Amino acid sequence: MMISRPLSEESFQERPDRILATELSRYAGKDVVLQGWLHRKRALKSVAFLILRDRSGLAQVVVRDPRAMAEADLLGAETVLRIAGTVTENPQAPGGFEVTSPVVTTLSEPVAAPPFDLYRPTVPATLPTILDHAPVTLRHPRLRAPHAIAAASVAGFRRALDARGFTEIHTPKVVASATESGADVFAIDWFGGEAYLAQSPQFFKQAMVGVFERVYETGPVFRAEPHDTARHLAQYTSLDAELGFVADHRDVMAVLREVLAGMTEAVGEGALDACALLEVDLPRVPERIPEIHFTDAQELIARDTGEDPRGEPDLSPAHERFLSRWALREYGSEFLFVTGYPMAKRPFYTHPEPGREEYSNSFDLLFRGLELVTGGQRLHRYDDYLAALARRGEAPEPYAGYLAAFRHGMPPHGGFALGLERWTARLTGADNIRRTTLFPRDLHRLTP
Amino acid sequence: MMISRPLSEESFQERPDRILATELSRYAGKDVVLQGWLHRKRALKSVAFLILRDRSGLAQVVVRDPRAMAEADLLGAETVLRIAGTVTENPQAPGGFEVTSPVVTTLSEPVAAPPFDLYRPTVPATLPTILDHAPVTLRHPRLRAPHAIAAASVAGFRRALDARGFTEIHTPKVVASATESGADVFAIDWFGGEAYLAQSPQFFKQAMVGVFERVYETGPVFRAEPHDTARHLAQYTSLDAELGFVADHRDVMAVLREVLAGMTEAVGEGALDACALLEVDLPRVPERIPEIHFTDAQELIARDTGEDPRGEPDLSPAHERFLSRWALREYGSEFLFVTGYPMAKRPFYTHPEPGREEYSNSFDLLFRGLELVTGGQRLHRYDDYLAALARRGEAPEPYAGYLAAFRHGMPPHGGFALGLERWTARLTGADNIRRTTLFPRDLHRLTP
Incomplete structure (x- = not known):
């Protein structure tokens, strides 16, 4: 009765079903799970790109399914996502690999946009703005x-x-x-x-x-x-x-x-x-x-x-x-x-x-x-x-x-x-x- | 003119002429230098023992020269000493080795005795005394x-x-x-x-x-x-x-x-x-x-x-x-x-x-x-x-x-x-x- 749900072996390591953004190249052709923040999104006519940011770096996720594209379109910057998909080689992708056929799950939604776009290469904000909003x-x-x-x-x-x-x-x-x-x-x-x-x-x-x-x-x-x-x-x-x-x-x-x-x-x-x-x-x-x-x-x-x-x-x-x-x-x-x-x-x-x-x-x-x-x-x-x-x-x-x-x-x-x-x-x-x-x-x- | 006394190779490491108390066994028969505090002294009729404490532990130093014995007799507890001598095996010494024929140099003298003898195996003092005199x-x-x-x-x-x-x-x-x-x-x-x-x-x-x-x-x-x-x-x-x-x-x-x-x-x-x-x-x-x-x-x-x-x-x-x-x-x-x-x-x-x-x-x-x-x-x-x-x-x-x-x-x-x-x-x-x-x-x- 007493020991409810003992810790599984797996839980002693980082959950094994998650990999980091910078590890894509090691999983070419495999199904993986990424977790992180929606760093940027770009929608073209028949494809949308989600850039996911985690502690290791960035990963490109390619959305082609029309319904998934419509859902992705609603995601605000910094939405916390779980992305399950297939690692696919693409020389045009940053790092040479991207995630295709993704299943996107929202783990946590923002209630406000950051004070500036976090994906821009330089920071378009003054130091007081940066410091006032340091958590983001x-x-x-x-x-x-x-x-x-x-x-x-x-x-x-x-x-x-x-x-x-x-x-x-x-x-x-x-x-x-x-x-x-x-x-x-x-x-x-x-x-x-x-x-x-x-x-x-x-x-x-x-x-x-x-x-x-x-x-x-x-x-x-x-x-x-x-x-x-x-x-x-x-x-x-x-x-x-x-x-x-x-x-x-x-x-x-x-x-x-x-x-x-x-x-x-x-x-x-x-x-x-x-x-x-x-x-x-x-x-x-x-x-x-x-x-x-x-x-x-x-x-x-x-x-x-x-x-x-x-x-x-x-x-x-x-x-x-x-x-x-x-x-x-x-x-x-x-x-x-x-x-x-x-x-x-x-x-x-x-x-x-x-x-x-x-x-x-x-x-x-x-x-x-x-x-x-x-x-x-x-x-x-x-x-x-x-x-x-x-x-x-x-x-x-x-x-x-x-x-x-x-x-x-x-x-x-x-x-x-x-x-x-x-x-x-x-x-x-x-x-x-x-x-x-x-x-x-x-x-x-x-x-x- | 400008670079006065460039750093010598040796000074990049701990001064090579000093060894630690716990290293004596590695230097059997060799001349060494120890530095530390006078932890304890014991004078017998024809020999005096100085116990030196450094960050590694304790070392026993044997003084037989009558003039050196007289000088050692004047040293107060916690005197900071440099001791040059010969490492000698002695099964009776703590650790099996001791320093003999020492040349003892005082680096720094105490002006007061500690509130209790630091060499006793247990601490004969109350907690307030210990805390009041924490530096020693x-x-x-x-x-x-x-x-x-x-x-x-x-x-x-x-x-x-x-x-x-x-x-x-x-x-x-x-x-x-x-x-x-x-x-x-x-x-x-x-x-x-x-x-x-x-x-x-x-x-x-x-x-x-x-x-x-x-x-x-x-x-x-x-x-x-x-x-x-x-x-x-x-x-x-x-x-x-x-x-x-x-x-x-x-x-x-x-x-x-x-x-x-x-x-x-x-x-x-x-x-x-x-x-x-x-x-x-x-x-x-x-x-x-x-x-x-x-x-x-x-x-x-x-x-x-x-x-x-x-x-x-x-x-x-x-x-x-x-x-x-x-x-x-x-x-x-x-x-x-x-x-x-x-x-x-x-x-x-x-x-x-x-x-x-x-x-x-x-x-x-x-x-x-x-x-x-x-x-x-x-x-x-x-x-x-x-x-x-x-x-x-x-x-x-x-x-x-x-x-x-x-x-x-x-x-x-x-x-x-x-x-x-x-x-x-x-x-x-x-x-x-x-x-x-x-x-x-x-x-x-x-x-x-």
């Missing part, structure tokens, strides 16, 4: 593609680090005080008290070096920057890594090089169709990414551009672009490490450069003209933290939880953080980072 | 182990779904309205307006079925439940999956079975030492997990326990334990699906059971006496959503962003959510879910 506009193959690339990228990030003895961690997104930087935090009503959304897992990942030596996290971070630009998001996905027993920041850079190679490789394997659609030119990650010290970079800029940035504590966006072009020209590399940024512009936990304490064992990674990753060696001695805070005129008490790890023996360590959306935007050439975020959150946007 | 107490092998198991579990979750055509997504953790359930949400000051921390990625993952058909997310969710119990956390890690083109909830259960098998397998591969230390008895995931309908479960309880729960809309914890014992006895399974819960106790988006509309196409998965996973088939037609909201006396307007996906053709779909910490707690037999969370957040705890 993301179905457009060009708008979906960046997210397939993002998913493959994260898989590559994890695979590269898993292979190197890293452990994945999950850290709090709610913290008692805003330690990363005083401003730009979101306040939360925490059971009647006040708390803040975490701006980064920085302190937690450092503490976890004491436990697992090598850790990473792929999770959301929150920045309450009131900037309405193409580059700012209030929530983004931070790919964070931290490792102990480094000699200095160069050991961190070496791991980052492997991570970038792993991400690029994973995108090439796992999101090939998306890359082809968006004409993504995957970068070659050199065996050795060229690097230049901040002071040398300033000299180079002074020598070659007529400007003189020496004495400035940071690089301007224009100077980052100049340096990227220089690295491409001189070393054939789309990546460039700039090392040794002045301490004045780095967080208090940054390790200074031995012998030149006004500079730091830190780096930015420039990729195609923009900063993609920030990282470096951190302080690891408790007394150095107290001194660093004192130098910045900050009391140690709000940092007590953070500093605890360093009271109990921490090895030299360092790490980096890579913004997933920024990486995807650089790969796909997106003009706005919101195109690489499923449901962006910013100053003006909380829905959908 | 998590270094205890028994306290670290659950997190190694959690990391392996998440890797197994992803691997199982990656192999089945799922795409990873990253969704907003901040939402405009509290849709999952009215109460128990954290309010955020969002640029001067009000927003809420997301209680689940439910609506986003459903919308993404329209884009990728099969999606998953592993990320934080937030529940403002003011419960101070061993089972409640204000933030936990939810392992969410959702898939389209299902026949009903059974297709979801079939995927969940594969996921559980993948997680168990990954723990067995990737966290074997942690399992051995905690004496974790990994479950066998049956090819077919037994299932029982809610109404049949109530009848069984009435027949066998003398209680009569019929008419109740939910199962009590005691009844869940009874059913788990029953499944183990009758089917040898530590897992049991209970299906068909009354609609009254399930969220409005739940798909009713065809022909018995007061029940639902939903399920809970019981594991070792507790609910581990909740899932089911969802409504997929726009009109069904409007009707479901109307039946509950709710207006559709606050759900507009959510409902948008269903206006444009959504296939029959369903999914599930598995709480990572709860899974790890069941595996490890933890008496409190906080033992499976690195830095728990709850009614009373916001630090460290």
Whole structure:
């Protein structure tokens, strides 16, 4: 009596009677079932073409029966269909195969048309329209593609680090005080008290070096920057890594090089169709990414551009672009490490450069003209933290939880953080980072 | 001039002069370097033993030189050490090998002792002490182990779904309205307006079925439940999956079975030492997990326990334990699906059971006496959503962003959510879910 309808063997796999759109060529002459969305329909006098979209791609279905043609004519865009038919070779069909003699069943009907035709090769809509209607506009193959690339990228990030003895961690997104930087935090009503959304897992990942030596996290971070630009998001996905027993920041850079190679490789394997659609030119990650010290970079800029940035504590966006072009020209590399940024512009936990304490064992990674990753060696001695805070005129008490790890023996360590959306935007050439975020959150946007 | 100190070949790998504690047996007779923490020291009259801990485990270092013994005597627990010495076979040493003739270098000194001895086999501290000092107490092998198991579990979750055509997504953790359930949400000051921390990625993952058909997310969710119990956390890690083109909830259960098998397998591969230390008895995931309908479960309880729960809309914890014992006895399974819960106790988006509309196409998965996973088939037609909201006396307007996906053709779909910490707690037999969370957040705890 008790076990009603036990699970059949078959149900442990995808229902065997369904194939995917891109698998047609394997079933020439066979009867198959497809399921997906009505992407497009075209009616001629004696034949109608239905283009079905599923997660794999598109398939052409040919309707010749007059009654079926009349029924097909009534189907709205995005109707969810089950199509049973015969796979037939046709050199004119996309992919060389199509489905003929179809029996078309409607699984679910739309109640409204999408805000624009999803089948058009380009997207005839402004970014606000795209974002306002994200649940349907993301179905457009060009708008979906960046997210397939993002998913493959994260898989590559994890695979590269898993292979190197890293452990994945999950850290709090709610913290008692805003330690990363005083401003730009979101306040939360925490059971009647006040708390803040975490701006980064920085302190937690450092503490976890004491436990697992090598850790990473792929999770959301929150920045309450009131900037309405193409580059700012209030929530983004931070790919964070931290490792102990480094000699200095160069050991961190070496791991980052492997991570970038792993991400690029994973995108090439796992999101090939998306890359082809968006004409993504995957970068070659050199065996050795060229690097230049901040002071040398300033000299180079002074020598070659007529400007003189020496004495400035940071690089301007224009100077980052100049340096990227220089690295491409001189070393054939789309990546460039700039090392040794002045301490004045780095967080208090940054390790200074031995012998030149006004500079730091830190780096930015420039990729195609923009900063993609920030990282470096951190302080690891408790007394150095107290001194660093004192130098910045900050009391140690709000940092007590953070500093605890360093009271109990921490090895030299360092790490980096890579913004997933920024990486995807650089790969796909997106003009706005919101195109690489499923449901962006910013100053003006909380829905959908 | 520009490329100062190019990265050496060697630095692309872990520094080759360092080996891990568990690798000693491979280097018998060789000179090696270990790095790690001083886990324990024992001084006898003419010899001192240093036990070094690194991410792989423990290694015994034998000090016989009188001056080195005197120096070792001064080292505090958790001092970070570099040890160069010779690997020597010794059947009495843990693992059969030890390091002799060591040169000991201090990399970093502690400024305080841990709140208890980290080398003791059991943990002589209360849970609040453990949590207050998490950055150092998590270094205890028994306290670290659950997190190694959690990391392996998440890797197994992803691997199982990656192999089945799922795409990873990253969704907003901040939402405009509290849709999952009215109460128990954290309010955020969002640029001067009000927003809420997301209680689940439910609506986003459903919308993404329209884009990728099969999606998953592993990320934080937030529940403002003011419960101070061993089972409640204000933030936990939810392992969410959702898939389209299902026949009903059974297709979801079939995927969940594969996921559980993948997680168990990954723990067995990737966290074997942690399992051995905690004496974790990994479950066998049956090819077919037994299932029982809610109404049949109530009848069984009435027949066998003398209680009569019929008419109740939910199962009590005691009844869940009874059913788990029953499944183990009758089917040898530590897992049991209970299906068909009354609609009254399930969220409005739940798909009713065809022909018995007061029940639902939903399920809970019981594991070792507790609910581990909740899932089911969802409504997929726009009109069904409007009707479901109307039946509950709710207006559709606050759900507009959510409902948008269903206006444009959504296939029959369903999914599930598995709480990572709860899974790890069941595996490890933890008496409190906080033992499976690195830095728990709850009614009373916001630090460290």
